[in-house]
Amino acid sequence: MGIAIWWIRRDLRLSDNQALHAALAHSRYVLPVFVLDPALWNSGYTGDKRRAFLLGGLRALDAGLRARGSRLIVRHGRPEEELARLRDETGATAIFTEADVSPYARRRDEQVASLVPLHLTGGLTIRPPEAVRKADGGIYTVYTPYNRAWRDLPLPDARELLAAPDTIPAPPPIDELDSAILPETPVLPSSVPFLPGETEAQRRLQHFMTEGIFEYARERDFMARAGTSELSPYLRFGMLSARQAAVAALTARDGAQPGPKTWLDELIWREFYMSILFNFPNVRRESFRTNLRHIAWDNDPDAFAAWQAGRTGYPIVDAGMRQLLATGWMHNRARMIVASFLTKHLLIDWRWGERHFMQHLIDGDPAANNGGWQWSAGTGTDAAPYFRIFNPVLQGEKYDLHGDYVRHWAPELERVPAAYLHQPWMMPIDVQQAAGCVIGVDYPAPIVEHARARERALATYKAAREQAQATL
DNA sequence: TTTTGAGTTGTTCGA
DNA sequence: GTCGAACAACTCAAA
Numbered sequence: 001m002g003i004a005i006w007w008i009r010r011d012l013r014l015s016d017n018q019a020l021h022a023a024l025a026h027s028r029y030v031l032p033v034f035v036l037d038p039a040l041w042n043s044g045y046t047g048d049k050r051r052a053f054l055l056g057g058l059r060a061l062d063a064g065l066r067a068r069g070s071r072l073i074v075r076h077g078r079p080e081e082e083l084a085r086l087r088d089e090t091g092a093t094a095i096f097t098e099a100d101v102s103p104y105a106r107r108r109d110e111q112v113a114s115l116v117p118l119h120l121t122g123g124l125t126i127r128p129p130e131a132v133r134k135a136d137g138g139i140y141t142v143y144t145p146y147n148r149a150w151r152d153l154p155l156p157d158a159r160e161l162l163a164a165p166d167t168i169p170a171p172p173p174i175d176e177l178d179s180a181i182l183p184e185t186p187v188l189p190s191s192v193p194f195l196p197g198e199t200e201a202q203r204r205l206q207h208f209m210t211e212g213i214f215e216y217a218r219e220r221d222f223m224a225r226a227g228t229s230e231l232s233p234y235l236r237f238g239m240l241s242a243r244q245a246a247v248a249a250l251t252a253r254d255g256a257q258p259g260p261k262t263w264l265d266e267l268i269w270r271e272f273y274m275s276i277l278f279n280f281p282n283v284r285r286e287s288f289r290t291n292l293r294h295i296a297w298d299n300d301p302d303a304f305a306a307w308q309a310g311r312t313g314y315p316i317v318d319a320g321m322r323q324l325l326a327t328g329w330m331h332n333r334a335r336m337i338v339a340s341f342l343t344k345h346l347l348i349d350w351r352w353g354e355r356h357f358m359q360h361l362i363d364g365d366p367a368a369n370n371g372g373w374q375w376s377a378g379t380g381t382d383a384a385p386y387f388r389i390f391n392p393v394l395q396g397e398k399y400d401l402h403g404d405y406v407r408h409w410a411p412e413l414e415r416v417p418a419a420y421l422h423q424p425w426m427m428p429i430d431v432q433q434a435a436g437c438v439i440g441v442d443y444p445a446p447i448v449e450h451a452r453a454r455e456r457a458l459a460t461y462k463a464a465r466e467q468a469q470a471t472l
Numbered sequence: 473t474t475t476t477g478a479g480t481t482g483t484t485c486g487a
Numbered sequence: 488g489t490c491g492a493a494c495a496a497c498t499c500a501a502a
Contacts (some may be wrong), residue, residue: 134500144479145500221481269480291497336481375480387494388482395482454483458494465496 003029003090003171007083007097008072009105011123011238012057013198014064014164018121021162023096026119029171031090032065032072034058035079036180039104045366047359048186049328053196055182057237060197070168073179080111087116090171098123098238101278102366125271126156126242129278132271139279141288141381146275147268155250156243191326194233194362201234209248217258223319223331224404229263232363233329235270242267273371276381283370287379291468292386295379296460298347306447307342308356310410313439313446315422316396317341319409326409328362333399339376340390345453347460350377378461386461389454396422412443 004027006020014020023030040046062072075082083095099120100106112118122128132140132149140146188196208229219227234240246267252260277283287293306312310321320334330338335357342353354373358364374380378388400406403421407414413424415435420427425439425446432438439445 136500138500140500142479142499265480333481340482382479382499384481385479385494385496390481391483462495 002027002094003031003092005083005086005090005092005095006030006032007079007095008032008034008061009097009100010236011098011241012054012061013201013239013241014061014068014168015198015202016123016162016241016244017098017164017238018123018162019096019098020165020168022119022121023094024165024168026094026096029169030070031086031092031171031174031177032061032070032168033083033086034072034074035082036074036076036183037079037108038077039108045355045358046364047361049188049192049360050362050364052186052188053192053194053233053328053362054237055186056188056196057239058182060199060239064164064198065168068165068168070170071174071179073174073177074182075178076180079108080115083112084115086177089177090173093117094119096121099128100124101129101274103277103281103284106278106281123238123241123243125274126246126267127153127271129271129275132275139275140272141276141280143269143272143382146272147265150268150271156246158247158251161241161244161247189326192328192362194230194327194329196233196237196239198239201231201239204229204231204234205240205245205248209252213249213252213263214254214257214259216260217262220262221333221399223316223334223400224402224408228332230329236363236365242270269371270368273367276371277367280381283374283380284366287377288374288381289379289383291465292377292379292461294467295347295349295464297349299349299352300346303346303447304342304348304352306444307338307346307348307353311444312341312448313425313444314341314392315406315410315413315424316392316400319400319406322409324357324360328360330361331405333395334405335372336376337390337392337395339373341392343373343377344389344457345392345448345450347453347457350374350379386465387458389457391450391454393422393450410443412437 004023006023011017011019058072065071094117096119109118127150132146134140215227219225231240235242246264249260249264280288307321310318312318317338320330320338324330339353342348343350350373354369357369371380375383378384378386403418406421413421416424416437424437424443437443
């Protein structure tokens with residue numbers, strides 16, 4: 001019956017797509033639409049690498065649609081205006097789209113729904129953000145019980161996965177509809193090791209399932225190794241559905257091994273933070289924990305700039321920050337180390353770090369990024385205790401034991417002897433000269449001293465908690 | 473309602 | 488070098 005619009009936002013896939021599936025079930029013709037929303041495209045919380053990855057994903061999706069007798073219609077502008085206009089141009093009677101959890105997305109969808117019939121479907125997460133509840137109906141704010149409750153619900157099954165449709169019947173006038181041309185720029189730099197698109201996402205998933213996942217629990221913390229799935233950009237844009245990922249983990253050969261279980265735990269972390277942002281939208285602006293909302297941050301702009309550029313003088317921190325700038329991705333352990341360093345050692349507001357990550361991460365997701373930052377800063381749900389301050393030297397020695405990660409991303413340290421690699425300022429001057437790495441010349445001196453910075457962070461957090469206690 | 477057990481990812485210190 | 492305890496209470500989840 002009639003025409004339905006499939007409004008694509010962060011579900012750039014044809015397989016296991018509930019919004020597409022519902023649109024096809026509802027209507028004879030389906031019109032695939034992407035609206036390039038200036039409020040998102042030009043936001044201070046996005047960046048060129050993620051923009052380029054999105055554009056590539058849209059081109060790949062358009063190719064998949066054309067192979068099925070359809071095409072992608074692109075519009076630029078405010079979604080509620082563009083969708084109302086398209087409804088008038090085509091006579092579409094309904095819009096189907098995958099529900100999102102961020103405050104902006106939910107406001108936007110409410111506005112759209114006030115103008116046109118909007119049907120929200122699941123798919124962003126495996127379980128809807130309000131689905132996992134305590135016995136008394138409340139929302140979990142601690143991960144471990146959330147994980148248990150999540151796993152107690154019926155697990156996704158391969159039979160639920162929706163196949164990509166063979167054809168997507170396009171309304172007859174589709175070729176006459178205006179479609180904005182996708183911007184040519186930004187283009188993904190060649191240093192970015194992620195090819196956008198659903199085909200690549202599936203290829204990576206299958207590859208990870210053949211062996212990587214079985215080593216995952218053991219290898220995932222070593223930054224120089226390809227021990228993680230590196231699927232986050234694809235999950236971010238729905239080039240792979242979370243359900244497809246979970247089914248793959250649950251049906252992995254010998255799923256009883258620790259690898260598949262640990263990897264599913266990470267998917268459940270994603271679900272947990274989506275649920276937190278949906279149910280506590282204030283975390284985007286302020287600390288989840290009320291007693292750490294007024295930390296006396298130092299917020300030194302020079303220190304922040306050094307952190308951003310990967311010039312703090314701590315090799316493991318600098319390697320992580322440079323990996324981010326070059327590739328649009330950072331190893332999970334490196335994310336924790338640099339986040340701890342920014343908030344604890346430099347006493348810079350976690351929101352500054354959150355924004356920088358959003359500007360550079362291809363997988364930058366409001367819920368997961370916010371959750372991760374608040375966890376590291378100690379301000380979040382189920383956060384790290386405030387006295388847990390990573391020692392960047394020890395973390396380097398433990399998780400980059402041969403120094404391959406540091407040498408790769410900070411090549412000026414290439415010839416530094418292993419014993420000094422994670423604390424190069426300890427090199428005697430003749431060793432520095434022999435290694436071609438004079439501290440303060442070839443590589444920066446540390447911008448803070450660990451022991452002193454640690455004491456300052458402990459004192460500042462303590463003061464914030466005591467002040468909060470006193471004002472109750 | 474009260475009570476009890478538990479909480480992603482760490483570091484430092486002293487024996 | 489290795490090991491266990493302390494860090495500091497606090498809140499949450501569930502019985």
